[in-house]
Amino acid sequence: MGTETAAGNTPEWLLPLAQRNDFVFTPSPRDFTVEEIPLYEASGEGEHLLLTVRKKGLSTWELIDRLSNHLGIPRREIGYAGLKDKHALTTQRISLPAKYAPELESFEHPSVKILERELHGNKLRIGHLKGNRFRLRFKKVLGVQREKVDRVLDWIEMRGMPNYFGLQRFGNDGTNAGEGRRIVHGETKMRDRKMREFLVSAYQSRLFNDWLSRRIALSRLLEEFEEREVERIETLPTGSLAGTKAQPHFFRILPGEIMEHYPYGRIFPAEDLAAEAEKFAARDRAPTGLLPGKRIRRAEGTAALYEAPFDDERIREQGSRRYAWVWPDEIHRRYVPEKAHYELSFTLPKGSYATVLVAMLRGSFTG
Incomplete structure (x- = not known):
C-alpha cells in the first residue's frame, strides 16, 4: 500500500x-x-488458471483492463484476491478461465511479467489471501x-497497531467517501453497480476510521485518568468503563465489544472483560469495528455508545466487522x-x- x-x-x-x-x-x-501471501496453493487441475504476476506502475484494475482487452473477455471473468498499489513493485495472483491460456501466450506489457501459471479449480475471489509482505x-x-x-x-x-484504512482507500483527492455518502442518502445516483459499491465501501471505511480515532482517544484518556473521571469527561453513565483502566493493552476493550479470534475466526461478544483483555494482549483475539450495512452484528452496552454515532442504517450494502487492531x-x-x-x-x-x-x-x- x-x-x-x-x-x-x-x-x-x-x-x-x-x-x-x-x-x-x-x-x-x-x-x-509488495508481495501477496497466498491463502492456498494451486491444486494443479481445474478450469481456472492462477497467474502469479509482477507489475510496476499499474494498479490491479489497470492490470485487469490490459488482460481483458488482450484476451477479449469481460473484466468480471478475471479474479483477484486484493488490490495492490500502483506506485510499487508488486507481486500478486490473478485468475482467469483456463480456456484462454493460448491467447495469454502472446500477452506482453513492459511493466508486467507473468512469473507462474498453474491450474486450479475455482476463480480467485476478494479475500483469498493471508496477507501481504x-x-x-x-x-x-x-x-x-x-x-x-x-x-x-x-x-x-x-x-x-490500529487497523485504519489507508489514504488510498479514499481516492487521490479524498472525495470517494463523500460521494459514497451522497449515494447512500439519495443525494446523487450512480448507475454503475461496481462503482456504486466501491464508493459506498469508501464511505463505510471512513465511518470505521472515525470510530477508531474516537476509540483511540478514549484509550488515551484511560491512560491519563481514572475510570470515574473519564466517565465524567465522556458523559457516560457511572460504571460504564468499569474494568477498562487495568487492562494490559493500550487499546481498551469495552463492555459489549464484538471480538474476533485472531488472525481469523468467528466473531462473538465480549462477556468476561478481564479474560478477553488478557487474550487480546496475547494476540489470541482482537476487538472489531463496524463497517455499517445489512446483516451484521452490532456492539452492545458501552461499546454501542461509541459505535452508534458512526453507524448509518441507510446503507443497504452488506456490512461487516473489521479488526480494530492488528500485529x-x-x-x-x-x-x-x-x-x-x-x-x-x-x-x-x-x-x-x-x-x-x-x-x-x-x-x-x-x-
Whole structure:
C-alpha cells in the first residue's frame, strides 16, 4: 500500500499517529515492494488458471483492463484476491478461465511479467489471501530520525497497531467517501453497480476510521485518568468503563465489544472483560469495528455508545466487522549509515495498510 508523504496532507483521523518525523519516503518500485501471501496453493487441475504476476506502475484494475482487452473477455471473468498499489513493485495472483491460456501466450506489457501459471479449480475471489509482505526504504534518516523510527517500531512489535484504512482507500483527492455518502442518502445516483459499491465501501471505511480515532482517544484518556473521571469527561453513565483502566493493552476493550479470534475466526461478544483483555494482549483475539450495512452484528452496552454515532442504517450494502487492531509480523530492519537509508520489511494481515505503519513511524504514537 502507498503512503502520503507530506505531513500537511495527513487527514484529521490520522493526526494522532503522524507527528512530524522528516525522513523521505516516496513510493516507487525502487523503494517499495509488495508481495501477496497466498491463502492456498494451486491444486494443479481445474478450469481456472492462477497467474502469479509482477507489475510496476499499474494498479490491479489497470492490470485487469490490459488482460481483458488482450484476451477479449469481460473484466468480471478475471479474479483477484486484493488490490495492490500502483506506485510499487508488486507481486500478486490473478485468475482467469483456463480456456484462454493460448491467447495469454502472446500477452506482453513492459511493466508486467507473468512469473507462474498453474491450474486450479475455482476463480480467485476478494479475500483469498493471508496477507501481504512489504519492503520499504526510507531516505535521509539521520540520527534523531533513526532513533525515533526504532522507538516506534519497538512499540509496534510489542503492542501492534490500529487497523485504519489507508489514504488510498479514499481516492487521490479524498472525495470517494463523500460521494459514497451522497449515494447512500439519495443525494446523487450512480448507475454503475461496481462503482456504486466501491464508493459506498469508501464511505463505510471512513465511518470505521472515525470510530477508531474516537476509540483511540478514549484509550488515551484511560491512560491519563481514572475510570470515574473519564466517565465524567465522556458523559457516560457511572460504571460504564468499569474494568477498562487495568487492562494490559493500550487499546481498551469495552463492555459489549464484538471480538474476533485472531488472525481469523468467528466473531462473538465480549462477556468476561478481564479474560478477553488478557487474550487480546496475547494476540489470541482482537476487538472489531463496524463497517455499517445489512446483516451484521452490532456492539452492545458501552461499546454501542461509541459505535452508534458512526453507524448509518441507510446503507443497504452488506456490512461487516473489521479488526480494530492488528500485529505486523516478521519485522526486519536494517540501517545503512553511509547512505542514511533505513530498510524495513514486515507482513500484515489481509486488508491492513502499510500506510498506517509508515504514518506511525513519522510520529511519536506510543500510547
